[in-house]
Amino acid sequence: MTGAPAYEALGQALDAQKERLLPCVHCGFCLPACPTYNRLGNEADSPRGRLHLMQAVVEGRLDPSSEAFRTHIDRCLGCRACEPVCPSGVEYGTLLELARETATKAVPQGLPTRFLLKVLGTRALRSPFFFIGRLLRGTGLAALGATVLPSYGPFRAIRLVLAMLASTTRWQPMASEEATSGNTDSGSHDVSRRSRVAVLLGCVQEGLFARINSATVRVLEANGYEVVLVEGQDCCGALHAHGGDLESARMLARSNIRAFKASGADLIAVNAAGCGAAMKDYGILLEGDPDFVQRAEEVALAVRDVSEILASSGPRIGASIPCKIAYDHPCHLLHAQGVEHAPITVLEAVPDAEVHIVAGAEECCGGAGIYGITHPELGGLIGGDKVSAVRACLADVVATPNPGCMMQIGAGLRLEASNEGVIHPVELLDESYRRAGFYRAGGAE
């Protein structure tokens, strides 16, 4: 309509996606699924409202550098809870990334976001960054800071970061030297399948949760899979794509596609829901890259959440670990990948582990990258509701298969001085197998 040329160029990325926007018929079925709309009641903070703003940019009726566009696109958690309830199948997640790219090209992201994306996407920066993180965690400084720092002003964000860091500590009962007991079927389990499985190591996962990666490898091997090591793999690029830095996301995706293709693995196991969702969408991410798109689609088709692989072969039953677990769905597993039962099946392979689904488990925990830092008020509200729901389970430990969610819920519990631990489901299964003796020489065979 009246758009200046520069402004039209900004809308182009979205414009190319008209076909993705058109299926929205404005029915409004997505409204009640949206955590921000449910809390704010403003339709600009609903999926339909955001799509309408994107459409307005495409039509040249709205400047992508406008405060309205940037604020409401930025305020989206990216949880994609709107996708499974959409009768027209609008690919909201993909559109959001493009809208973010459009908005951040108009006005760059804030410093904390840019810093984090730079560090996570660059191997040489990642190692020292997470080394410092582990140092703060190991020395107890993170836990101490989260306890003593005040919860206002500039301290609020620091306190949250330290609490997130402290919450990445291994759940203590898991580390105890329990006597081996309840060994069930170490000899009888069918281990003849022998698919070749590669494991995505990830950035945060490798930096702070290396134990989960090791557990993933052990558990897969104990279930008869041949785990292949993949050199040259990198951060999956999910956080970059969510942040609108699609160029970096594509660069990282290309590295991973090369590395995983070269590995010759049948499947790619991912133990972080956000990474799995991003990798399953590699084909869409690289649809404009004729050299890569086919390989991207092939890699995407090979990607599985580790729980999907384990559940498909009916995970081997381990030794008893009596505990009460609160399970919470990561959005990028439930909504983005449609995986609901597999992680619960993994937990249920541990005898005497009693699984309770957190009330409202299908709603986002408010983790969403660094939402708690960029949107302290709203992030605090959403996170607070999740922590209350988790606490109401009166569980020993909360299980959720995504590092961001583990840190968000873990930090929330810690800041409320609540004692529940946080685990990834494969950690529990791994400990169960250890207690069952599957890892002693020949135990897995």
Added chain:
Amino acid sequence: MASLLTGKVSSGMTQPLPSSVASDLAEIVGHEHVITDPDRLLVYESDGLTAYRRSPRAVVLPSSTEEISAVVGLLHSNGIEVIPRGAGTGLSGGALATPEGVIVGTARMNRILKIDVENRIAIAQPGVINARLTEATNPYGLYYAPDPSSQSTCTLGGNVAENSGGPHCLKYGVTARYVTGLTVVLAGGRIVELGGVGRDPYTTLDLVGLFVGSEGCFGIATEIELRLLPITEGVRTLLGIFESVESAGRAVTKIIASGLMPAAVEIVDGPTIEAVEASVFAAGYPLEAGAALVIEFDGTEAGLDLDADRAEQCCLEEGAIEVQRATDPEHRMKLWRARKKAFGAMGRIAPDLLVQDATVPRTKLPEVLAGIDNIGNRYGLKIANVFHAGDGNLHPNILFDRQNQNELELVERASKEIMQLCVDAGGTITGEHGVGVDKREYMTLVHGPAELEAMAAAKRVFDPASLFNPGKVLPAVEVKEANESRSN
């Protein structure tokens, strides 16, 4: 009208709100709940009927009866029109803004205030989602009967305004039958209480009955007292597959004429089957079918199987290819989801759609459906039908592409012909979506001047200055006369 479909409303540009009014509104509801930025107001330019677009001057989101009263009082004292809005899922443009208007949204008024199990009554704020009331009362063995297809997102306030129906209203009746009392904010911000279960609304003048279905033209309901029903013991859901919509229509007539009392009878036609089967709500309807008939019986277990057998027989006699029966609750939900999500799923087969809503005598269904098909063919438009066959409530979905100007014109003409066809068959211009802005020009097809004047007079009683949702329901000429009589 054709110009409206292009999304550009010709009559008048939206005026910014005077800053003193904006700051007074912020004083009442809080700064963050008043939206005046034109960029943000774009989001509120349409409801579920996107053929019409017009931004309001502002959107206000109050959180209580008192706040609504103060907001309405302030706006009306400044001569500013109020357009009530729930979830914005309406399909007749009932929540479309006027150039002078401010939208008062109920999204933040989403609490269920009371569930009275003994008296089977609930009191809810208007922003409560229809399905949430059923979810909240299910643990007590109760539910809320009216079930519009948008029940997972539409609000009770909107249901009251539109007197909403739904598939199960065939047996259970529409919203009006369930509203026993209302707290209402009237023109100028006056708060009144209408009815109330303890006061037996049916022995005095039934103002609740008058208010329900008034499409936001009389005031805003801020607390809604609703009758709940006990959950039925048993349910049987059947899916009949037919070669044509006409034979499915004949089966409906036969079922009702046989004396059966189904809870719901719904028809989904071939093009709609194509859309839903392509969606995440695919229910396994055969793609080659000309129509599918969803039939449901509920009540005490005894006799349900017999009813289902008789309905199946009716279907087979009218040429059903097959009749399936839902075997478990999951299967039943799946069959229903396909029906209830059909509107949204249309986005898969066309970029734009106009959902029509009309009612015809049930016996006329086969001939009216053939007539609609004929109109579609004549204009070269794809029309998908999905509707409440049991009570003759049709929903032809005209599929089009907004970017094709020629097609827009055809959609308009086809739409009007369909309305005329239904009226000629002895029906009327809306079954449940309301008149809103979309149907107001059709009002004269079914109502004479005396009736229209009676409606205008009723509006003047509640809203003498015509500041509540003006430009809706009554045709333009009636509104003009009303305004003249006001200034005289």
